[in-house]
Amino acid sequence: MGRVPFPAETPVLTDGVVTLRAPRPEDLPGAIERNTEDPDSTFGADDARRWMSYGIPEAWSAGTRLVFVIEHQGRYAGTVGLAPDANGNAGVHYGLGSWARGAGVASRAVRLALEFGFTVCGFHVIHWWARVGNWPSRRVAWAAGFRLGPTIPALAEDQGRRTDAWTGWIGPGDPRSPRQPWLVNPVLETSRLRLRTWRDDEVDRITTARTNQVTAHFLPFLPQPFTAEDARFWLKDMAEQAAAGLRFNWCVADRGTDVALGNVTLYNVATRIDSELGYWAHPDAQGRGLMAEALRGVADWYFSPAGFGGRRLVIRTAAGNKAARRVAESAGFRLRGLDRAAFALGDKTVDDRAVYDLLPTDDQL
Template sequence: MTGLPFPLGVPVLTDGSVTLRAHTPADIDPVYEMATDPAMQRWTAISVPYRRSDAEEFVTRIIPRGWDTAQGLSWAIELDGRFAGNVDIRGPGPVTDIGFALHPWARGRGAMRAAVDLAVQYAFSEGGKEVVHWRSQVGNEASLRVAHACGFSMHGLQPGLLYERGRVHDAWTASIRFGDAPMPKTRWRSSLIETADLRLRPLEERDLDRIVEACNDPLTRRYLSWLPRPYGIAQAEEYRADSIWQAATGSKEIWAFCDVATDELLGTVAVMGLRGVDDGSGEVGYWTHPSARGRGLTTAAVRAAVEHAFSAAGLDRRRLTLYAAASNGASNAIARAAGFTVFGTQHLAEPLGDGSFDDLVGYELVRS
């Protein structure tokens, strides 16, 4: 902190590719373009509608005031000589927050990770900060990926933490402390697997309708008794968001298994419990869309997931378990066809959708 007025007091930070600098009037138009981008309006508290005069106020008044009062340290991100976005360290004192946004043209190039690293390290070394907090609406995968890549520790979901444009939102939260290494704390569990007939990939927004269809099917509801009632798009969005968070924390990897030609979701398969007491084990789970049943597709997907789970280049598991209700003939057949063998039965341990209880058959498979 130099004590000089804006813009003289704004340090220029660079890694040789990405540069953080003071905002100038030339940034007003690209700030306006960025702020009216649909993705930014979806995931941030930016005003809607957003006018060019709002961008002018932000660049020429709000940002200088933040620097001059030490209430907020905001840099313009520059990439290839062009304005690429903003990164902000917000609030006085040793505990602070970070916010960031990237212009659409600059996305997908690693610029934000570099910008956040530069801002955070300055906050620690020169700004007197001890901890920097990150928060975002649940579901904002792009922002979560930046925080994860920069070494933030993932904390969890905080209900009702954000209030944006008249609505309360749940938030994902994370933080980084002085002295923390600026590198991922966990391995992001997200991979693409292809077989002759199937593609296993992370869940995407276009899968939501198919998820809703599957999770309202009577057979699905009988054996997944914990599914919310009713089950609509909002519940499917929560399911997908949870899959992203679980991937980021390295706790679970879940795939949509899809027709290799159409990429239409046929079901899901997951390996869970990846960060338990035994870090060499995992549990396999799956469900199938009604339109895909009886064709051997789920068995093929489970086999592909198991191969990945046992691979040293994949999840590097030593042992996998799988559980199925005794009356669920299809699920038990899939387990056996995928090579699992029974190790025991828990009597009346599995709640069913009608309120009754079924025996729960336990299967295991050990890496050979």
């Protein structure tokens, strides 16, 4: 394949809020500041000066990287670029100064770059990747309409070590807007509890709660003992499920001390009908009615038109799981029936599955 005929000079692209253009001498202080904000960065002031003065124009001239300065509010905000490959595709990369983050600047810049790449350069597909855990980069790709691809082990390098990376792609005919909602947990409060997002420093509370014989019996797919590594993987997986629009996941914490007492997960949320609840409690919380209180708090928000606006909540558990059933019934859920021999147990036997539901019109709410 021959070289795509890129414009000889960097064009100016704008959406009225963000402008993409060639670098200017007055951009240098902002470029140095952005590249020194990361304490782990090895890209110093001299590197930034060379890149802005010579590197970007030379890369553009050679067609190896088409880099734009992002201008916002009349000042340097960061850069966005496209890296062409031999197959007529390109990769996108971007970086933003901290002062410009959180206002949709990066996603606006990426949309402008995508339009340029598809309409002017004729790229077939534009790829994105980011180190797993780089949530700001992933949120920009989500906002710009990228399809999320597989997570590829050891694709990227981070501080001299290979690390897993998220991947994504977008085509010329794809919308430049999110493909699914990014679920953000609302903070819910009851008389004794605060339901919030889990923190990374609460791994010990998770491992203690999920390592016991009852869990091993009724949730045999969970590893036992449930280690700190398992807990960290679970936290990462819950964050990715939220980013994919699949689940809400709350830490149930004491309202006064903020100590984690349990967990409530809400999934099957796409249709807002038959959304399902799962829950578990730390030993400190058991026998105090706290999990039923947490479920009622979630139900109030779920059914509220000002909250989620859902229409039916479901709980499914083993018929023999008396503790889980007691929580469901205390929270006002009604037994809808038993699915015979539908719940696999840890001892390789099968139990019936108890199915509970709750409607917004039920008296218990």
